[in-house]
Amino acid sequence: MSDISDFLNHLPADRARTAFDLVHYMLGKALKSEDADEVLTEMAERIGRAGVPLDRATSIVPLLHAEAVASARFWERGSGARSYLFPYTPESGDGYAHSPAAVVHETGEWVRLWLPETPDDTYGIVPELKEAGYTDYLMAPVFMKSGMAGTFSFATRAPNGFSDEDLAFLRLVFPALAGAQDILATTRAMQEVMRMYVGAEPQRRILSGDVHRGEVMRIRSAILFADMRRFTELTVDMSAEEATQLLNAYYDCIVPPIEEAGGEVLKFIGDGILAIFRAEGAGNVACFKAIQAAQEGLDRVAHRNGSPSFDVGIALHLGEVAYGNVGSGLRLDYTVIGRDVNLAARVAGLCGTLGEPLLVSDTFRGRIADAGKKTSGGPVSVWSVGVHALKGLHTPLEVFAVAVP
Structure with a gap:
């Protein structure tokens, strides 16, 4: 599947409509929201309503911040969204180097892990995902116009993981997800840099x-x-x-x-x-x-x-x-x-x-x-x-x- 027509051919009509509704939300109302946790929650729930067995979604964006290097937001089914700042330390890059994020940023390709067969030492996050009962894990890169790079990831506990239709849906809506992350992250970076340097x-x-x-x-x-x-x-x-x-x-x-x-x-x-x-x-x-x-x-x-x-x-x-x-x-x-x-x-x-x-x-x-x-x-x-x-x-x-x- 390499273009939109391929993705649409893999989707039933009701899923395609849900996909377009999600795209409309991410490039419309989401960009005006002041609550990023709310945006991630709405995004994940809309994906779930499309029939994708999504149990976990994350959005990670780099920060131009005096005391932190990145912001991560996690959504889990039944628990809602939460956020976390990765503090700046001399060892800040160590965790990144042993993560799927480093791979997707280097290759520009999505990483998929079938967790029952993935060795624990493949990435630092694998043991955590296995312990939480996840079976299938996806991470995709977001390359921003500013030169920064973020990620989205999706995970499920479904015994058979994500289906081809699920993957087609995620691929179809992903440009809108990435575009929204780019705009929101760039706006936040601009505000934080200006606040740091001018007050x-x-x-x-x-x-x-x-x-x-x-x-x-x-x-x-x-x-x-x-x-x-x-x-x-x-x-x-x-x-x-x-x-x-x-x-x-x-x-x-x-x-x-x-x-x-x-x-x-x-x-x-x-x-x-x-x-x-x-x-x-x-x-x-x-x-x-x-x-x-x-x-x-x-x-x-x-x-x-x-x-x-x-x-x-x-x-x-x-x-x-x-x-x-x-x-x-x-x-x-x-x-x-x-x-x-x-x-x-x-x-x-x-x-x-x-x-x-x-x-x-x-x-x-x-x-x-x-x-x-x-x-x-x-x-x-x-x-x-x-x-x-x-x-x-x-x-x-x-x-x-x-x-x-």
């Missing part, structure tokens, strides 16, 4: 059409700017790999508390971290979340095990963050701009000069006193460290230090 809010803005030079969006926020002290001095004799490792250790101290407190990291600027906590009303709650995240991050720096040790200065300010498209021609950067961002960065620069790990602006200080009374965290200890002229700002600014528990 959640810029990702949403860019994908909604905010891509023209000069467009600006403003967000009132508690602004956090963190800076590693003496980074150049610490890394002067390091290799690029060692310097990167140090930066990642620093980020691992500061970023998780920001995200756990509901903040958003907007930019990594060398050894600088710019984050915001969106403000509502007077901004008291946002400011208190920011102070909690800053204190927790500094605590993690203080208790970090590893060499070399480093110090961090953090500045907090309540103001306005502006996103803007800047650049020339077709090369744009969706970046963070504005006076309040500059102010936070300048205050962070004072941390080393004043020997204080956590500094806040007068505007910010006015909010955390009230916030401390309204939350379980209690009041925050703050004191003035003087009025300072900051580069690029016309008016000197009174700066306040905050106690770090």
